[in-house]
Amino acid sequence: SDQISAMSSAQLASLTTDQTEALTTVQIATLTTAQAAALETDDVVGLNSAQFAALNSVHIAALTTDQIAALTTAQMTALEPDDLATLRTSQIAALTTAQASALTTAQIAALTTSQIAALETSDLLVLKTSQIRALTSNQAAVLSTTQVAILTTAQVTALDTEDLAALKTSQIRALTTAQAAVLTTAQVAALTTAQVAALETVDLAALKTSQ
Secondary structure, rough: HHHHHHHHHHHHHHHHHHHHHOOHHHHHOOOHHHHHHHHHHHHHHHHHHHHHHHHOOOHHHOOOOHHHHOOOOOOOOOOHHHHHOOOHHHHHHHHOOOHHHOOHHHHHHHOOHHHHHHHHHHHHHHHHHHHHHOOHHHHHOOOOOHHHHEEEEEEHHHOOHHHOOHHHHHHHHHHHOOHOOOOHHHHHHHHOOHHHHHHHHHHHHHEEEEE
16 A cells, blocks of 8 residues: 555556556555546546445545546445535536436435536436435425426426425426426425415416315
């Protein structure tokens, strides 16, 4: 590990993929942030789950957007929720749809509001209902009107009543007629008077008598 920590970023970047894959978890844990950022994208992707899990939050935050986008789904799920929460918004925006879909519910719940707002609409669209249910009220409240409008009907019905009640009136107005039509009776009952007043006329008309 002393040999690795003594290497310059340029020297570390010159390691072959085979050499990087041979690093122990102890050696990886001793990397400086500059060394972690200097790893070639192929080398980062070549790390197994144990090696990747040895990276700390500072290492993860130092990864480039290209490195983030190249991570395997196994590597993404190996990230500790607290480590994921340290990613910059540019790194979150770099996530692929496959990576977003693979996030655990604990990882979703750990995302900061800034990170939630930075999610690409294509990434939000592929989230499973279990992942949507993992959103906190604070996270739901920062979704952009564009993000709200692209949610599938299954995702809308998966929103907790507390999350729905936390939506701003501008977010409520962004709901499509199809989304309004699938709101559960519990979700409709949880709406505030201000939210009900913010519903578009066509959305109100789409509500079933059971709602």
